[in-house]
Amino acid sequence: MSQAEGSYYIPHDSRWPVFGIPGMTLLAAGFSVYLNGGDWGVPMMVLGAVITVIMTVMWFRDVVNESVSGKYNAQVDISFRQGMAWFIFSEVMFFGAFFGALFYARVFSIPWLGGGDPATSQYLWDSVVLSWPTAGPGMLDLDYQAMGAWALPTINTLILLTSGVTLTWAHHAIKENHRQKVIIGLALTVALGLLFSSIQAYEYVYAWEDLNLRMDTGIYGSLFYMLTGFHGVHVIVGALTLFVILIRVIKGHFTADDHFGFEAAAWYWHFVDVVWLGLFVFVYLI
Structure with a gap:
């Protein structure tokens, strides 16, 4: 009762x-x-x-x-929604700090140290010209290549965007009490999330061994792995959460009017999608 x-x-x-x-x-x-x-x-x-x-x-x-x-009851449901909203806000601030570090390095630090401001650079790294991506003025002799947007990151972008579509389809299905469609949509979303993680793992191996891009490759290497790595952890957590929701749907825990557990997981997954779009543009594309 x-x-x-x-x-x-x-x-x-x-x-x-x-x-x-x-x-x-x-x-x-x-x-x-x-x-x-x-x-x-x-x-x-x-x-x-x-x-x-x-x-x-x-x-x-x-x-x-x-x-x-x-x-x-309904009052508890409101508390859960507020709590989840604040949690996602904290995640926005978390990734905002790393995007801020990327912005600061590209827009301020690299120009200052690389000749953009002669009044500063002549006392630190005189006659050094830098442009992003770079490991930094003290690591110009490193033999590495930057990770481009094609082909693995582009493929992963399409996979993650598709997972957002399948999850939205499942969300509409649960509102209409189409349980079978919910199960299919969630299963596809989890599978796409795991596929994304697998391709990213392969990308890391390729970057580490073939491009010589490592975590100690200056500012570019550390930011690349910190931003994409933390996002990858969020994808894994999101996929596991959606898998738990899938089990609960199979057990009949949700109804068309009472399914906040599903919605909370969906909010998290869509947040992960949006963060990846930012990463794809600012880390891989430009």
């Missing part, structure tokens, strides 16, 4: 944050140690990832059980 009209469900105290904090701390610390060549980096990352995954699965299980048991 659902909550009475006008009441509000207060979730019980959860023990999962106690496990999540050390898990994510170990994951982040292990990654830092790995980047700095430490032997304990990978074991710390694996341990942190295992703890974080277990915490996430168990916490989501509790929320799903509360939802299907009818404990949430």
Whole structure:
């Protein structure tokens, strides 16, 4: 039986944050140690990832059980929507910081250091002329090639845009109670997301081995991998989230009037699509 009209469900105290904090701390610390060549980096990352995954699965299980048991009402639904909106806003700020670093490097730092401002450059890197993409004035002897927009990034762009279409189709289907269409649309979206990640992994191998484009290839290499890498992580998280939603649709957890879990995952996926368009234009195309 659902909550009475006008009441509000207060979730019980959860023990999962106690496990999540050390898990994510170990994951982040292990990654830092790995980047700095430490032997304990990978074991710390694996341990942190295992703890974080277990915490996430168990916490989501509790929320799903509360939802299907009818404990949430319209007021709780509004809170969920507000929370998801603020979460996506925080993600906008997260990527905005990296896009800001890219903008600053291309528009300000490179011209200042590369002869655009003689009053400055003559005291730092005299007679050095730079243009984007560049590793920076101190790494002009690096033998590497920039990653162009063709062909892998263009193919991935088409794949991700197509996944947005299949997800929108599934969204319209769930509003019309066409469960089979929802399942097909979600399955296609998850498959396209995994295909995107696979092609990006191949792109990284190609860039690392054939183009000699690495994370330590100056400002261009670090920004390339930070921007595309964090986006790739978001694609994987989004695909896993949509897979969970797909399982819930198969189990009949959603109706035409009650499916915010689906909508939240769809918001996240469309956000990932928009971020990729920005990456494609500013990292690969121009």
